[in-house]
Amino acid sequence: MFGAKGSGDTSGYGGLVRTAASSGSSERPYGGYFDEVADDLERAYPDFADAIERVVVDRGELTLHVKRERLVEVSTILRDKLLFEMCLGVSGVNYPADTNRELHAVYPLLSMTHNRRIRLEVSVPDSDPHIPSLVEVWAGNNWNERETFDMFGIIFDGHPGLTRILMPDDWRGHPQRKDYPLGGIPVEYKGATVPPPNERRSYR
């Protein structure tokens, strides 16, 4: 009933132009320092075309989609040659609709020397959620990878101690996956029951 779907929209809502999730790479020139970064990486890493699946420039940010087998190599080169000294953690995202690439791990990188930011993104299927660990490259990823494992079930190979960090140690399931319920309880107040947020009518 609510929500603009298709072209039944008359209120102007839904008039926002939606950029469809780009399934292809962005084209050169990327703009800003992104070209420099891409060129430096290609020069330092001859297997660039093989390892980097996609380069996306969106909303002023550069995302390199890397194959998981090459992740450690690319990261080492980014850290040593392109001087991205700091990795700001791992963010997991679960795209259940993206078959065979359901779990993404996003690593924002920061270069303090050049004052630049880029992002690495790795996609793995649900059936084989293994990603090589980047603890050897940036030690600060230790707890972040534990958190991504705890919340999404992505197993980081080579991590010194991959255990649950936020949930109790004997918890079952990975809470932030889309197929894990929010787990609320209905709230009763003066004769009415309000269902938990994931079961309410959605104005989507």
Next chain:
Amino acid sequence: MTTYSDPYASSRETTEGTVFSVTGGDWDSLVTEIGATKEERVVVNMGPQHPSTHGVLRLVLELEGETVTELRCGVGYLHTGIEKNAEYRSWTQGVTFVTRMDYLAPLFNETAYCLGVEKLLGITNDVPERASVIRVMMMEFNRISSHMVALGTGALELGALSPMIFCFREREKVLDVFELIAGLRMNMAYVRPGGVAQDLPAGALPKLRETVKELRRDFKDNDKLLIGNTIWMKRTEGIGFLDLAGATTLGITGPVLRSTGLPWDLRKMQPYCGYEDYNFDVITANTSDVYGRFLIRMNELEQSLRIIEQCIDKLEKLEGAPVMVADKKIAWPAQLALGGDGLGNSLDHIREIMGTSMESLIHHFKLVTEGFRVPAGQVYSAVESPRGEMGVHLVSDGGTKPFRVHFREPSFNNLQATAAMCEGSLIADIIGAVASIDPVMGGVDR
């Protein structure tokens, strides 16, 4: 094996060895029992409920005498599932969730989130200048109040009781400012995507100037008490050492990184909200220890006051400017006003939406119930919170609810440095080191 029969505190054998429970008053019997096992190393649990661990942090220490040989942190005791909960709320409602992560710096959480949403919407340049100035001013006030808690509780944990009272006294003044402007002392949900929720009330600016004057005068109390104090310096100098290489590889930002000498501050290097227009210095220290971080926090207070004064001057010139983005499809519709029974929807606004403009009524209804739609994509936006770089990774699938909200909290990453800082030192030094990292467990566990 016990020499007494206290039902609450007997020792028991486990696969890892003997576990002793201590209830106080039986220390010498404990020592005799441990002595009997000929074990040099003892594993001690500084459990989640502890007066000195800055919140629900669990530290598992392996001690040899008084020296810590190994230290492991246990976190997750405050995990609230905020990130998952935000996926079931509209983009604006996400602000109220996100504000409770790092509860000492709620405005930074909100601003980072709103900057991310605005980046996704593409309206970063449309946010009115008055809104940006108010955001900067509130953030700097928040920095002051957060540093006050950090300094106060840090000093309390190390045994200095008066700074705690002084710091909380200053904090109350800042919370009065928050109450005047945002309505709440903490967790205000004041910064919304597109601007701020409401404008400053009449007569706010003189009160703000007065507060700045009082704060500047009262910060000296703490200065006189702690800076140069022999006991304080003996407890904080050389403690918790972490150099630049260690800090960069561990992803540490904020005062801990600046204590190594590197002047990395996002407000200067990657400015947001108009920070490039303000005059302020980035404070560093080059001792990489607890005392250096303490000095950084004290000096950042003065810099924040400088920025606030510049904000107040700007706000005077921008009197009457809007505080929400002009696009009515995104701007939060409700205007709040103080009515007879407390704060509520302003009667002018209700008159408008019920009487004059059908469109405003529809906008109000749709925006509050459904929320605006954000184009698909992902974005990472960062602000410089009192603890370091607070980044938010937002993924949108084009709908009215976020697809994924992930916060890169500075406390989470900074806390990893405890082991590097404390292994090899004495137990008493751990307290100082953890206090200097200033973790907020709500941010660590989210």
Next chain:
Amino acid sequence: MGLIVGLEEKLPSGLVLTSVEKLAGYMRKNSLWPATFGLACCAIEMMAAGAGRYDLARFGMEVFRASPRQADLMIVAGRVSNKMAPVLRQIYDQMAAPKWVIAMGACASSGGMFNNYAIVQGVDHVVPVDIYLPGCPPRPEMLMDAILKLHENINNEKLGPNRERIIREVEEAAMAAKPTHQLKGLLA
């Protein structure tokens, strides 16, 4: 075991009992020592209540005992996650009777805004609560109001046979009361 020194074991009866109750209630309420159980945002407001402006020291309560063995009152300030719940129970068990619990804030009273997998929906699932204090976070003045109400309750607490009688009466009243789902409020 040593001497049995608790008050409850040596109660007189009748009129003397009422005087003893009054005296014991007065003594207990005026030196109530809280245990530090600050978890999240409410803990900061609790600290502010103990600091200079909203002074808890005027009630004799500024000394937050770190050890639960020495504390009478546990103010559960903040959201209790599923990982923290066993710790909460253990601290409560370690406290010596008489002990009271204030659930401070919406999250401690009922789970608050976090109706999800990670938060215990109300700390009364874990410990028995005497006073529920709403707010997110409650102002220090609200916390003091809750503490003063608790002081009144403590002042009027009965001991011995009177206590058992009261407990029975409260239970019978609760069994006979209208269930929450049938309370319609202003809709009825």
